[in-house]
Amino acid sequence: MSLLSTRGLSRSFAGLRAVHEVDFDLPKGEVRALIGPNGAGKTTFVSLLCGRILPTSGQVFFDGRDISALPAHRRIGLGMAYTFQITSVFSRLSAYENVALAARRRVHGRAEVDRVVMRALEQAGLHDRPDQPAGDLSYGHQRLLEIAMGLAQAPRLLILDEPTQGLSDGEVAAFKALIRGLKDSTTILLIEHNMSVVMETADRVTVLNFGEILAEGTPAEIHANAQVQAAYLGTG
Numbered sequence: 008m009s010l011l012s013t014r015g016l017s018r019s020f021a022g023l024r025a026v027h028e029v030d031f032d033l034p035k036g037e038v039r040a041l042i043g044p045n046g047a048g049k050t051t052f053v054s055l056l057c058g059r060i061l062p063t064s065g066q067v068f069f070d071g072r073d074i075s076a077l078p079a080h081r082r083i084g085l086g087m088a089y090t091f092q093i094t095s096v097f098s099r100l101s102a103y104e105n106v107a108l109a110a111r112r113r114v115h116g117r118a119e120v121d122r123v124v125m126r127a128l129e130q131a132g133l134h135d136r137p138d139q140p141a142g143d144l145s146y147g148h149q150r151l152l153e154i155a156m157g158l159a160q161a162p163r164l165l166i167l168d169e170p171t172q173g174l175s176d177g178e179v180a181a182f183k184a185l186i187r188g189l190k191d192s193t194t195i196l197l198i199e200h201n202m203s204v205v206m207e208t209a210d211r212v213t214v215l216n217f218g219e220i221l222a223e224g225t226p227a228e229i230h231a232n233a234q235v236q237a238a239y240l241g242t243g
């Protein structure tokens with residue numbers, strides 16, 4: 008069964024169809040990459056999923072429930088976690104405290120919070136620097152810290168918007184390993200421009216173009232798809 012679905016999901020900005028009539032299904036346990044040329048509507052689409060913006064028309068379903076009208080914090084409460092392109096860590100707080108803020112939304116008591124925080128830091132590869140102020144971490148490590156903050160919420164769905172943008176090669180490798188390690192426990196929707204990340208982590212790929220789904224398939228199928236290649240080259 009799908010953990011997340013949309014039906015006829017649309018959002019316009021002053022007549023521009025940023026997302027248009029999208030029917031989307033993400034089965035439980037899948038890692039799905041969402042790709043598409045600049046301006047294709049990817050960020051708008053995930054903003055609609057998260058409730059950061061409301062649709063012009065259409066519905067979003069989470070675990071079979073229509074959540075189209077739920078505010079963002081209620082969706083988080085149902086088990087959706089997301090990180091966006093802009094880092095949102097508190098730079099003066101330690102890595103540990105940033106993750107603890109997220110963990111305390113779900114668990115209580117010092118020992119339990121500590122267990123959840125250390126596990127999330129470990130998964131993100133940051134367990135050797137819990138006391139470092141987040142603002143002193145490299146940009147790549149701040150992005151990984153945000154993912155740790157998402158993981159501390161034990162999300163049923165983790166949405167990551169361009170998580171590897173600005174990361175070094177070594178950090179991208181760490182990110183790929185992180186996603187592979189999460190595969191059995193979390194459903195993941197990943198907006199990603201780095202094709203090696205898509206090819207190595209995604210079970211399936213959805214391609215958006217001009218706000219509509221252009222293609223869906225395995226990474227190999229998408230890689231070989233002539234329409235997708237044309238969309239990226241702008242010759243379609």
Ligand SMILES: Nc1ncnc2c1ncn2[C@@H]1O[C@H](COP(=O)(O)OP(=O)(O)OP(=O)(O)O)[C@@H](O)[C@H]1O
Nearest residue numbers: 020023024025043044045046047048049050051052
């Ligand atoms: N708040 C807004 N007001 C007006 N237009 C918007 C707004 N948000 C997005 N758009 C427009 O909607 C279209 C889709 O934008 P969106 O950011 O969702 O694309 P994207 O696929 O995430 O692009 P990128 O890969 O560059 O991040 C673009 O034409 C964009 O200019």
